Amino acid sequence: MKKYTTVIVTILIACLAVASQDSTPPVEAVRISEHVYELRGGSGSNSAFILSDEEVFIIDGKMSDKAAADMLAAVQAITDKPVTHILLTHSDGDHVNGLTGFPASLPILAQNNTKIHMVGANEDRDVKLPLPTLTFSDSFTIESGSLVIEMYHFGQAHTDGDAVIYIPADKVAVIGDLYFEGRDPLIHLHKNGSSYGLVKTLKAILNLDVDVFLSGHAEPAGRSDIQALLESIEEKQIKVESLIKEGKSLDDIKTAFGLPLTESRWKSLVEVIHIELTEK
Numbered sequence: 078m079k080k081y082t083t084v085i086v087t088i089l090i091a092c093l094a095v096a097s098q099d100s101t102p103p104v105e106a107v108r109i110s111e112h113v114y115e116l117r118g119g120s121g122s123n124s125a126f127i128l129s130d131e132e133v134f135i136i137d138g139k140m141s142d143k144a145a146a147d148m149l150a151a152v153q154a155i156t157d158k159p160v161t162h163i164l165l166t167h168s169d170g171d172h173v174n175g176l177t178g179f180p181a182s183l184p185i186l187a188q189n190n191t192k193i194h195m196v197g198a199n200e201d202r203d204v205k206l207p208l209p210t211l212t213f214s215d216s217f218t219i220e221s222g223s224l225v226i227e228m229y230h231f232g233q234a235h236t237d238g239d240a241v242i243y244i245p246a247d248k249v250a251v252i253g254d255l256y257f258e259g260r261d262p263l264i265h266l267h268k269n270g271s272s273y274g275l276v277k278t279l280k281a282i283l284n285l286d287v288d289v290f291l292s293g294h295a296e297p298a299g300r301s302d303i304q305a306l307l308e309s310i311e312e313k314q315i316k317v318e319s320l321i322k323e324g325k326s327l328d329d330i331k332t333a334f335g336l337p338l339t340e341s342r343w344k345s346l347v348e349v350i351h352i353e354l355t356e357k
């Protein structure tokens with residue numbers, strides 16, 4: 078009897094494993110513009126790739142070796158040009174943990190602070206993340222044949238290592254987690270993120286000649302979407318500031334915004350703004 082129970086449990090676990098695999102949508106490449114494709118599905122965030130006349134630049138690595146293999150397969154289904162570089166928008170696990178599934182020889186480009194956060198993450202990992210091999214502070218330009226790719230860091234925002242990857246010829250930018258849709262943006266204070274910095278960064282992004290913004294967890298966005306997010310953050314900043322001046326407690330402020338008083342895994346934007354205004 079015991080034996081049968083073990084067999085049944087084993088089958089059940091196997092079924093659950095298959096079911097959970099099936100619940101992750103397959104990686105799919107969606108053409109956005111002449112040179113840019115978004116890679117949706119798989120475990121982790123949206124990623125993307127840029128195809129020049131000569132080579133392929135992958136942007137972000139999703140979060141598993143399988144997702145990485147599926148990304149490479151999706152690229153190969155579209156072009157036989159070689160993948161030569163990986164560009165990172167920032168250091169969060171759902172954007173970088175799949176880097177272990179790429180050939181170790183691929184150069185990785187990122188903002189300086191993203192490398193620092195990945196070095197930190199490696200302290201807790203058995204399988205170490207491959208680290209950026211080339212880092213920049215404010216901006217970096219790549220030329221691939223006639224195609225120009227620009228990477229910009231506009232300061233602290235979602236983290237302090239965010240990179241905006243801009244393809245001027247296509248008027249497209251890949252902006253990682255600087256944009257969220259239908260919810261407040263996430264600010265990682267533990268990675269020196271800043272809501273005030275995010276407003277500055279979104280304004281800087283709107284100064285680029287971009288029509289389509291690709292991000293980690295949303296549909297492609299337009300300029301008006303970025304503008305609306307920017308205004309909603311500023312409205313919250315102004316309201317939190319005035320409530321603090323009226324002497325309201327954090328709980329009063331959360332109640333005024335209709336937020337639960339319980340702690341959640343990620344701090345809400347209102348809590349982040351409150352910390353920025355009272356603790357810094």
Ligand SMILES: [Zn+2]
Nearest residue numbers: 167169235254
């Ligand atoms: Zn993120």
